[in-house]
Amino acid sequence: MHAAREGPQHSSCCIPTILSIHPGRQQPEMGRWERVVRPTTEMMCGAPPTKQLATAEIQAIADKVKSPLEEKENKKFPVFNAVEFKSQGVAGRTFFTKVQMDDDFVHIQVLESLPQENKPVALTSYQIHKGRQDEVTCF
Secondary structure (H helix, E strand, O other): OOOOOEOOOEOOEOOOOEEEEEEEEEEOOOOEEEEEEEEOOOOOOOOOOOOEEOOHHHHHHHHHOHHHHHHHHOOOOOOOEEEEEEEEEOOOEEEEEEEEEOOEEEEEEEEEOOHHHOOOOEEEEEEEEEOOOOOOOOO
């Protein structure tokens, strides 16, 4: 029997550590089962995602959330070019993307739900006034 539980969260990213609980041997002197908790080797959870250059797919995702961002900021962005991104697979895919807007940059967090949920991509968070040198992070 396997059970999963959240472990400590990493400061660089918000991926929970997954642990497996394996039934152990019965301890005759105590008359109870020992439970062994150890990290599972089936998944690489807890590792921060790596930065990648933006692709046409990432630009298309950024384009889908451009209008909602313009509405929230109450201004138009004539330039809106995805530069780089990181992604996580947690109940769908979450993209953390650095987008160039003229001389300024914005970091956007976009959720792409699982296909069976049949939901459009959603702008879940963003950080404005970023510079070219600011690394895109999980936020």
